[in-house]
Amino acid sequence: MKKIYRILIIPVIFFSVLTLSCTKTEDNPVIPPTTGSNGTTGTYTSTTNGSLDYDEFSLVVRSGDVPTLTGGGAGTVIFSLNTSSTIESGYPSIPAGYTVIGKYLKAGPESFTFNSPIRIYFPAASQSTPQNLTVFYYSPSLQTWKIIPTSALDTVKKRIGIDVLTLGYFVLTKSSGGDRAIVGPGGCFYDHLEVWTNYYLTVRSIVPQDPAVLSMYADGFVGRTFSGPIFLGCPIGTTKAIVPLGTIEFWLSYSNCQGPNFSVYTYTAPVSVTVTNPLIFNGWSTYDAVVYVPIGIPSGGTWVQGRPTGTGGWAPPTVPYGSGVFQATLTWTNSTSATADMDLHLYGPNNLHIYYGNRSNSDFSLDRDWQSTQGNATENIYSLRNVMPSGDYTVKVKNYAGATMSFNTRVILNGAVSNFSGSLANNVETTVKTFTIP
Numbered sequence: 001m002k003k004i005y006r007i008l009i010i011p012v013i014f015f016s017v018l019t020l021s022c023t024k025t026e027d028n029p030v031i032p033p034t035t036g037s038n039g040t041t042g043t044y045t046s047t048t049n050g051s052l053d054y055d056e057f058s059l060v061v062r063s064g065d066v067p068t069l070t071g072g073g074a075g076t077v078i079f080s081l082n083t084s085s086t087i088e089s090g091y092p093s094i095p096a097g098y099t100v101i102g103k104y105l106k107a108g109p110e111s112f113t114f115n116s117p118i119r120i121y122f123p124a125a126s127q128s129t130p131q132n133l134t135v136f137y138y139s140p141s142l143q144t145w146k147i148i149p150t151s152a153l154d155t156v157k158k159r160i161g162i163d164v165l166t167l168g169y170f171v172l173t174k175s176s177g178g179d180r181a182i183v184g185p186g187g188c189f190y191d192h193l194e195v196w197t198n199y200y201l202t203v204r205s206i207v208p209q210d211p212a213v214l215s216m217y218a219d220g221f222v223g224r225t226f227s228g229p230i231f232l233g234c235p236i237g238t239t240k241a242i243v244p245l246g247t248i249e250f251w252l253s254y255s256n257c258q259g260p261n262f263s264v265y266t267y268t269a270p271v272s273v274t275v276t277n278p279l280i281f282n283g284w285s286t287y288d289a290v291v292y293v294p295i296g297i298p299s300g301g302t303w304v305q306g307r308p309t310g311t312g313g314w315a316p317p318t319v320p321y322g323s324g325v326f327q328a329t330l331t332w333t334n335s336t337s338a339t340a341d342m343d344l345h346l347y348g349p350n351n352l353h354i355y356y357g358n359r360s361n362s363d364f365s366l367d368r369d370w371q372s373t374q375g376n377a378t379e380n381i382y383s384l385r386n387v388m389p390s391g392d393y394t395v396k397v398k399n400y401a402g403a404t405m406s407f408n409t410r411v412i413l414n415g416a417v418s419n420f421s422g423s424l425a426n427n428v429e430t431t432v433k434t435f436t437i438p
Contacts, residue, residue: 039082041415043323046074046115046262054081056123057105058159059167062198064255064262067115067317075320078327079167080410080417082106088421090406091169094136094145095216098173101127106419107167108410111140111331111376115317116255116264116307117163117200117225119151122172125158131281132176135162138169139218140333140406145171146218149185150242151226155284163200163225165314166376186275187292189240190252192228198257199239201226201250201295204270204312208246217244223312240292247274251308252297266308269301318376322367324383325414328395328433329368332377332407340402341370342424344379344409349391354381363389370400390437397422398429409433 042052044061046068052059059079066077083103087093094100102123124133130153136145148170152161160172192199203224206214214220226241241250250273253266273295307314321329330344346354346364359366368380381395397409397420404425409432411418420432 038084039080039417041078041080041412041417043076043078045076052079052081055083055103056125056157056159057081057083058119058121059107060119060121062116062119063257064264065114065116065118067113067320070319076323077109077112077320078323078412080106080108080412080419082108082417082419087171088169090421090423091138092144094171094173097176098134098136099176101133101172101174103171105170107170108417108419109329109331110166110168110408110410111333111378112166112318113315113376114165115262116198116314117165117227118167119161119163119227120167120170121152121154121157121159121161122170123158124160124172127158127174129281129283130160131279132174133160134173134175135160136171136173137164137218140168141335143406147216148218149221149224149226151240152229153284158284161229163227165225185242185279186245186277187240187242187279188248188273188275188295189238189292190271190295191238192254194254196257198255199228200253200255200264200308201239201241201271202253202308202312202314203243204249204251204308204310206244206246206248208244209276210244210246213244223314225314242279243275245275245278247272250295251312252295253308263305264307265303265305267297267301267303269298271295271297318378321378321380322365322382323412325386326364326381326383326388327410327412328381329410330379330397330407331409332405334374334377336374338403338405339374340405340424340426341400342377342379342402342405342407343370343398343400344381345396345398345429346381347394347396349389349393352389352391352393360384388437392436393434394431395433396429396431397424399424399426402426 040054044066046066049061049063066075069075083105085103135148137148139146148162150160151163203222206221228239229237249270252271253264255264273293275293332342354364354366356369366381368378406423408421411433418433
């Protein structure tokens, strides 16, 4: 039963549509065609790894990044990359003092927490040095842009790398040098000796030299993750972190990069480092700048199986939802200040209507419905067969009840992706995609 909210809000709608495509099958020819646009998709499971590349961006998936199913079987996730030269309508501008470098990136699925950090590389070949280059992430809960710290530098292709547990909307920027969040960041590293092992640093706490810098980072910098550079699924160097100057505590974790059984182990005692000197880069000629401070492991701790928990710990991973030749996923973020019950609807031939009141038939299924808890919320409809019935289809989103809410809907059809982002007031609906299967 749907929960009724007694809230009266003036209806408001804004939206932005982004269309992507990749190599498509001909099992379901689509009208209008879904070719010739600006993105790609790739499918990975809990036991596979690889790099999804598009427009000089790369999303690196390692074995174990995709969570398993509830019963322990391998989960499957369809990843997507979309680029745009301009910001989507309805989003605020990047903070003053920063210049956008290159294109905006929408990486999906959104509102999905992975089992371990995902690496994203941003092209920066137009820049003579990585100095003052910073990635921003749009926070749906805060509705503003926040910094994601750099965890890797690709000096060959001249790219900036970040590690994140959730995907979304990103852009690479360059600071004018006047903002204290960027002036004087330092670096630290953990140099592991084991082979076939990925090491992660996760920020537990920070005492910065300048406390004002923390407001620029998502979650005040706590919970940010860093992992080592990866080649063919395994580390090829030390785990490094570019951080604000100050004293930082990390959770230190590792995972095996070979073998069928992925597990994360975390050291029970936090590791600590004090970074006092800023990094000064000399072009792109070397990974190292002028000094990364080494991190040591304190005595008294033990390695225990499990992801980082407690302060700065990783959020529980999302159980993968259904996917097929058609998949529509609605995502939004409920907070203490704004909560809404958003609904996803699929209409089609033969009076087809898949939604919370009619969750499945022989061709389609709704396997995720509204979450009443705070945080990321998801609804997902997907096809059960490789060939969809012929006819006209419409995907709609409705704010069933609650506060005016921003949302994103990703529709995948034959490997092509459309992203529709917008905002809906109470009891307002909008069409996010229409198409025809001849």
